[in-house]
């Protein structure tokens with residue numbers, strides 16, 4: 001389990017992470033999303049004891065990361081796949097990790113095979129690895145101590161479609177066996193498939209957090225009318241408050257079955273009427289992050 005409580009990190013006047021709280025439970029994969037510069041890496045670094053928080057705290061398995069004895073046996077971390085010593089071979093990296101954790105190096109060959117780096121790949125130096133191969137080694141490194149928790153920053157970065165499919169299975173299996181996974185990714189489609197829970201962050205603050213199905217299902221209805229003022233008046237009469245989205249439609253906290261007939265009865269011509277969740281995670285992400293600095297810049 002990972003617990004993040006009111007975590008804040010200030011760099012001068014800027015709050016890179018601002019009062020962030022969430023929990024990752026055993027048996028779940030939590031997707032950590034946000035535009036560039038939102039504060040994902042900083043949050044993960046604070047959880048792993050690499051960046052001291054300005055205030056708040058984070059614990060893994062009930063204690064701050066830095067107080068874990070032999071941390072690799074409790075939590076596997078992959079924050080930067082290229083952080084390994086370029087002159088070592090894949091086999092050497094894993095063997096050293098095993099030795100450091102007091103584990104038998106016999107497990108190394110099987111672990112390399114499991115991430116697709118057996119045979120000749122294991123004997124190559126990291127400097128000759130592709131980014132995808134480094135990510136695979138990074139995952140093997142994170143998992144060599146059989147931890148109960150995985151913290152992965154952009155683990156799919158550089159993986160080919162087959163590699164992404166493989167990683168999805170690996171992490172799903174890990175969580176299904178009771179493991180806890182926190183992963184950040186820009187690949188929304190991948191997160192949508194693999195995650196059970198979502199934490200979306202923008203400008204250092206949590207924009208939305210919760211069960212994936214609930215968030216995508218309870219997103220409301222997107223309505224567009226030829227006469228926006230008439231729609232607004234209708235919503236008011238229905239006691240509903242709509243929110244104008246970046247593309248000019250209105251997000252209404254109700255279902256299409258309620259809005260459609262009411263609009264027809266009132267003679268309001270609708271150009272669009274659909275569940276907001278139907279556009280999936282990407283649409284939700286873009287809508288949520290529309291007001292944030294980097295989210296707006298991306299448009």
Ligand SMILES: Nc1ncnc2c1ncn2[C@@H]1O[C@H](COP(=O)(O)OP(=O)(O)OP(=O)(O)O)[C@@H](O)[C@H]1O
Nearest residue numbers: 011015016017034035036037038039040041042043
């Ligand atoms: N050491 C630092 N000193 C000053 N500012 C920093 C430092 N590290 C991060 N920041 C700032 O904190 C903010 C959050 O950065 P962070 O790397 O956590 O974002 P991110 O969500 O991981 O972004 P990306 O998706 O681009 O990796 C950014 O504005 C960044 O410039």
